Amino acid sequence: MRISTERTTSPRTVTILSILLLGALWVVAAALTADPQVLPSPFALAAPFRQELANGELLYHLGQTVVRVLWAFALAMGLGTALGLVMGRSEAVNRWLDPWLVIFLNLPALVLIVLCYLWIGLTETAAIVAVTLNKIPNVTTVIREGARAMDPQLDAMARIYRMSWRRRMAHIVLPQLAPFITAAARSGIAVIWKIVLVVEFLGRSSGIGFQIHLYFQLFDVAMVLVYALSFICVMLLVEWLVLQPWERRVRRWRQA
Template sequence: MTGRPQVRAQASTQASIDPPRFMPSNARNQAQTTSVSPASRRDRWLRLASLLVFVLVWQIGALIADNHTLPTPAAVLARIWDEVASMALPGHLAVTLGRVVVAFTAAMLIGALVGMAMGRWRQCDAFFDAWLVLGLNIPALVTIILCYVWFGLNDWAAILAVAINKIPTVIVTVREGARAVDPKLLDVARAYRLSRRTTFLRVYLPQLVPYLMAAARSGLSLIWKIVLVVELLGRSDGVGFQLNVFFQFFDITGILAYTLAFAAVVLTVEAWMLRPLERRLTRWRG
């Protein structure tokens, strides 16, 4: 008789200590947000501290070296302001970003479709594997020169050269994602007689999202660089062309000014577009 009240008392005490196992979704989401936000704030402070350390090291290096060899951060910022006021920097930056967007979109679409086909069908993988190895190992400079020779010094040749250099890396990443798709989930979709469109959008494609985002991030980092080389070799506008002009006049301040402006755009795209998009698309995994 004395055992049941003791067990009941222990259960009530444990229930008062432990949080409820089942809670409404709003409360659960709020608890997760509260637990994540301190880490997020800490990451922001660490990124800010890293940026400040970089500027400090730069300033110390500029004081040690000659100003003509390494300008100070203040001198570079002043040059950026002058270039923005004259509309030279926004104009060249807009042209380069336009080429990046077109080449990136084409490379992602073509690379994703071919990668999914190679990951899905063994015969397709065997047929295109040699092409893929060849595309991965041809230097970007060779592709750029050939496109300019074959199609002329125009924007379409430049964009084609950039896309050709990026497509193989997208194919490799997406192919591995297609191979990693869980076949049991596809069997469940067939058991519930879902349409092909619904199966692709709700079952197949969400499993490819991490691989697509990895291809997009690596693709942007590669396309930025190739576009500058393309503009340096054969275009009369863009950030790469302007860097070539600064190089001819040994204008290090101008080179660093355009480099910092370009890097700021890259960091903005990464922080305000790619990271939020990846968190939103992979929210179902958590």
């Protein structure tokens, strides 16, 4: 009987070690720069972080950005999934809407943001609409490919057994689309929060992007990093606690 002597490292341990390695590289880069106004070390951010946390500014602006991200994410995923499913299942609809999709995929995010602010005004609605319009084409493209890859035999079975639309969506369509929805969600949340920061940078009076804009004008690199890293930590928690477990659950049937 052969006994393996190889030691396996858990994914969580690898993640922690990887982040520690990135932090060590940051410390080395800060030491080589030797100028905290250009690149402060991660330890130098502790005091301003505690200060912003204590006065409530960090939590307030973090909350504003999270709300915008959630709204834009929900709208983009809902509308993009519906549109991608229709385009993937109907060749006629796809022929009509594919040119629109290509145009919006190649339209710069900054252009849409500026146009929404000019047409709607510097409002919360304009900010969320701008982010949503930027992400819908990407979600639609991913879901369309998923709809095209669906098994036609399962559709035939659903018709034979005269399944209702609701049961067909729950038991036939969505399980097949689940890996594509997961891929769109993981890429979507990463892109959306970056666009939200640009939207806040250009035309909002609250949020992480607004604070980064403020401290950019003051040339305060430490505070820019405090606010940026705070939101990155929130997004990492979403990735680790929500998206990755969901992805493992979706892929579970492949290991059966």
